Amino acid sequence: MRYLQNRKNNLPTNNVDAMMSHPLEADIETNQTKLETLLERCSDAVFRKFVIGEQPPIRCLLLYFDGLVQRKMLDDNIIKSLLLDVQMTNNPKDELEQGDVLTAVEQHIINVAELDRISTIQEVIYHISSGDTVLLIDGCSQALVAGTRGWDSRNVNTPENELVIYGPKEGFIENLRSNTALIRRRLKSSNFKIENLVIGRITQTDVVLCYIDNIAPPQLVDEVRKRLQQIDIDAVLDSNYIQELIMDNKSTIFSQTEQTEKPDRATAHLLEGKICILVDGSPMALVLPVTFPRYWISPEDYYIHYIPASLFRIGRFLAFLVALTLPSIYVAVISYHQEMVPTALYLTIAASRQGVPFPSFVEAFLLEMTFEMLREAGLRLPRAVGPAVSIVGALIIGDAAVRAGLVSTPMVVIIAFTGIASFVAPSYNAGIIVRTVRFVFLAAAALLGFLGIMIVFIIMLIRMASLSSFGMPYLAPMAPLNMQEVTDVILRRPWFKMRKRPYQDGMKNQVRQNIDGKEQGD
Amino acid sequence: MRRCFFPLLLILLLIMAGCQSREVNNTTSIVGMGVDWEDNQIETSVQMTKPVPPEQAGQETPFVTVSTRGTTLSEAARQIFLSIPRQTIWAHSNTMFLGEKLAQRDLGLVIDILARNIDIRKNSLLFITRDFKTLEIMESQTPLEPYPCLGIRNLLEAQEKQVGIYLPVRLGEFIYRLSTPGIDPLVPQVTLEKQGDKMIPTLKGSAVFRGRKMVGSLNEDESRGYRWMQSKIIQGGIFIIPSPIDPQKKVSLELIRSQSKTKAIATDQEIRMQIEINAEGNFYEQNSTGAVLTPKNIKIMEELASREITRQCNASIKQAQSLKSDIFGWGRQVEAASPETWKQVESQWNEVFPEVKADVQVNFFIRRTYLTDKSFVFR
Known part of the structure; x- marks a missing residue:
């Protein structure tokens, strides 16, 4: 016990926690020391030090996690630009020597699509953990983040559990961006919103909230967002974590969200005003709200x-x-x-x-x-x-x-x-x-x-x-009974009769099909 | 305490549940029941299934018939458990035989429990035995059917469509007729006939009851006559008339449907029944070789058929009147037509009934002639 107590006292936990919230400082040495302390015993963290420019030479530090970045992109678009290209052209070289170094690097030198500025140690850690590359420049109290994410992952493939004969056969994978892209490809509308949240104290998992802005009821979106924000858990490894944490009635076998692997199914739900939650690392999308009779509806229908x-x-x-x-x-x-x-x-x-x-x-x-x-x-x-x-x-x-x-x-x-x-x-x-x-x-x-x-x-x-x-x-549309919708639950209503979307509380935009030009809708 | 309240409730539910489970392994199903009168005691016979696994089927009879005696039916029935080690399930027992001896003696001996007991299905088909004991009938072997009780039951139902002689009577209706003045029961009878070296069950005649006693029988012809006079629609059956072109030969007609209307006309002097039968049938067969299917001949055949039906009805009426048993329910008709008359005659209806006159009016119509519309004419 004494040993443990001693150990506990010796651990610089408070120190590290405090360090996380520090802002970046202009002196690159200080930043480097802090980051090295934080990332000590992390063998996959790479600190690449180099110098750009000649008069005066500027010290830089490139920081990333090995295996999470696209190495080729890092080499060609960041390091090569900073070390070689800057010497060959005059314009940026002059700017480097005279003006604001950070702006010059951001605007003229690094040729990466996704580039951003950050200013705290915490952000640095978050971004490199997500696969981005962080560039610290001596004399600047801000750092540049280049989107260089790229790691080995499964290809988009046929879903293993939801097999269909007709219809699209793509399935979600573990990569969040691919998953949002699969839905975005089907919904070419600026009304399709993908809100980003980070949940999980340790895992810092990206969770996105997808909905179609003018179809999904706004109060539903607010409620779901609120519930997601209230989650305080150490880890989110699968969408089921989220499901169990945000359900209305948690202590029941009757689950109140639907999990699907199929982007077309998720899209169909989005078009009916539902909300879809995607979790990074999970190939299952959560769809909500879902009622029990709808569990028996296959997208193939x-x-x-x-x-x-x-x-x-x-x-x-x-x-x-x-x-x-x-x-x-x-x-x-x-x-x-x-x-x-x-x-x-x-x-x-x-x-x-x-x-x-x-x-x-x-x-x-x-x-x-x-x-x-x-x-x-x-x-x-x-x-x-x-x-x-x-x-x-x-x-x-x-x-x-x-x-x-x-x-x-x-x-x-x-x-x-x-x-x-x-x-x-x-x-x-x-x-x-x-x-x-x-x-x-x-x-x-x-x-x-x-x-x-x-x-x-x-x-x-x-x-x-x-x-x-x-x-x-939970039993809608059977109880309370909605005759119009029941015909599309027990039977499948033909598309030419599908005039309206299934009703949801607070839904304003119900018109699905403009038959005879009678009703207007999106 | 609060925590164990719900489990306690569940356990109580287990113990106090009203119905006990009867595992199939511990039960035997009764498929038919017979009641007879033997040695001044009531004899019940019960036929139960002997479950044989499919692999061993066919080696022995799949049923056991047990016969017990007692002073009352329930006493006799309970004696079964002295020799049968299983619980009995009565739900599948839908055939009931009443012995001729018992029927001739007094049905009052058993009818109360038959009407009262929940285990006895009121839609059981009822039979009266003829010349044999119920036990002998129930232990006989029906061709094609493993269980004699079910076999005899199917026999009755099949002949009604195909031949059209006997009408099935269910226990509920029998009890109604027994307990209602102005209508008496008529029940098909079953007997054994020798075919080859086996005695097989055969339907033969119908038992006529007066009050709660069986007083006689209708033969086949008379049973047919009784069937024609049903107020409900009857379907199916074959009957034979003389051929219109050769009185020696015959023509068979098949009944499609028939319905009769009975009306009582009560005057001071007499009670008259008007019976109107509307029937419709197909030309089925001729054993003569002439051109029988001409419009004229069809008219003649319709007339002959009407006469034949009238003859059967009259035979039936005559027999019933000689037995003083109102199997047609004319008493009910009289009550409906003229309640005052009924009040006067109700007490001596059995004496009045034989005096009632009946006019039978039959309209028969030949609908179609099946595959050939002309006849074979040989040169």
Whole structure:
């Protein structure tokens, strides 16, 4: 303990914290000492010292983190310009020698697109951590920041989790700028705003707030911005951090934002007045506010003919009910309500259950757990082992367990069907909700049969109806009912009938399509 | 305390839940039930399924029929648990046999529990046995069907569409007829007939009740006549008339739909029933070889069909009147048409009913003749 205490006292923490907020000073030696103290034991920090000009020679310090900058750009556009080009042309040379050095360097010498002035130590640290290069010049109390960001990252690729057949196949990547560019390419409008925020005390993660200015309700944008600014956390590594921190109701399984990997989906939401939050380092965009029925809408629906699209949507809602309640209905039927099934089916079930040692609830629970484990294992296992596991899962669990008399065949069919149905939801979030709530239904069915299922269903509906997503009722447009919009949730409304955008509180600009020149809108 | 309140509630819910779960493994499903009178006791027979895993199916009969006796039906039924180690599920029991002996003796012995018990489905199809005990019928083997009870049930439903003789009667309707003055029950009868070396169940006749006792039967012809006089629409069935071109040969007609209207006319002297039957059918077959399908012949066939239907109706009425059993519900018609008359005759309706005159008026119409509209004419 004594050792630790001593150590603690010796650490110059206060000193370093204070140093962070110091402004830059004109003397380059002082700045360098301070920065070297701050960046001691950071082996990737590079201090490049050199001299420009002859009369008088001016000392400069170039500062960057190795690996975060485009080395070629640094060499060609900054160092080469400062050391060589300045000697060959007269004009800047004169200015260097006579006038304001900083202005001369900024305006005539460094040929980089992104160039800015900063004046505190903190800013220096932030910018070099972000991959920029900082140039300190002796005699100037400001430093120049050149945007030289460039590091290894994934290419824009097909999203791995949200697969579609029709429509764009690009997906977000971990690089924030590429992600904003993917959306900007689709929205060629000055009304598309991308506001920048920095969240995370240590990670200093760039978080951007995207919206279309004259569509998204201004009070919604203000509210989201306020909530984002209130976040005080050490790190933001993924957009889910943000999601959990800014939700209306945090202690519920029903998440109130949608995560998507697809820029076209994000854009479609932006055009409906939603807000999109992108986090640097995360390929998942957050879309909000999102209501529960909209989890079952796939962007693909709008890229195919509206009749099959409507059919698929109805199928998806049925799959939702199946995934949620089928195992519990089966358990309830065979342990309480045998009269509910046709005689022939009942006899088949009874015959197949002969010799099964467990009650149906335990049987269902075991199989559900097996399915969840297989799913989880399938995610984690290296690609080479994956197929082996699925074969083992399908054959051993499915076939051998039935033959061994551990489970009955109808139950395997039910669980497999339910498992498939739970992956029908286009939003992975929704699938997770359904798979979690399903266990509650199962337990209720085992305790009270259909009565239990009804009770849980009602509790679930009440809970969902009491939630809101950034002020939007969680079950909208079904509750409160909006007939016009329901037609575009349960069915897919054809584009030629799509006159208005979905309503949102405070939305002024609702006209989507100018049919017959009747309504004007952007 | 506050923290464990909700879990406690849940545990209480577990213990105090009203309905207990019945695992399929511990239960057996009853597919049919029979009640008979034997040795001055009520004999119940219950047919339950013996769940056989699919791999072992076909090696033995998939059902067990257990028969027990007692002074009351419930006593007899509970005796089953002395020999059957499983809980019984009655929800799938939708066939009920009543023994001929019991029916002839007194249905009052069992009808109360049949009407009162929640486990007995009121839409069970009802049969009266003929010449055999219920147990013998329930243990027989129906062709193609593994469970005799379901087999006999399907037999009745299939013949109604295809042949059109017997009308299915459900327990609820039977109880209504039994307890309502002015209408008596008529229930299809099932018997065993030898085919090859097996005794297989066959439908034969309908049991006629007077009050709560069975007093006789209608034969096939009379049952057909009863069916024609339904106020609800009946569909399906085949009947045969003489051929218009050769009295020795026959023509088959298929019924599409038929409906009858019965009206009571009560005067001081007599009560008259006017029965009007509107039926429509297809020409189905002829076994003669002449040109039978001429407009003139069709008219004649329609007339012959009307006569045949009238004959069947009259046969039915005659038999019912000789048994003094108002299976047609004419008493209800009289009450509807003339409540005062009904008040006078209600107490001795069984004596008045045989005196009631009936006028049967039939309109038959031949709609189509299937694939050939001409007949084979051989040279």
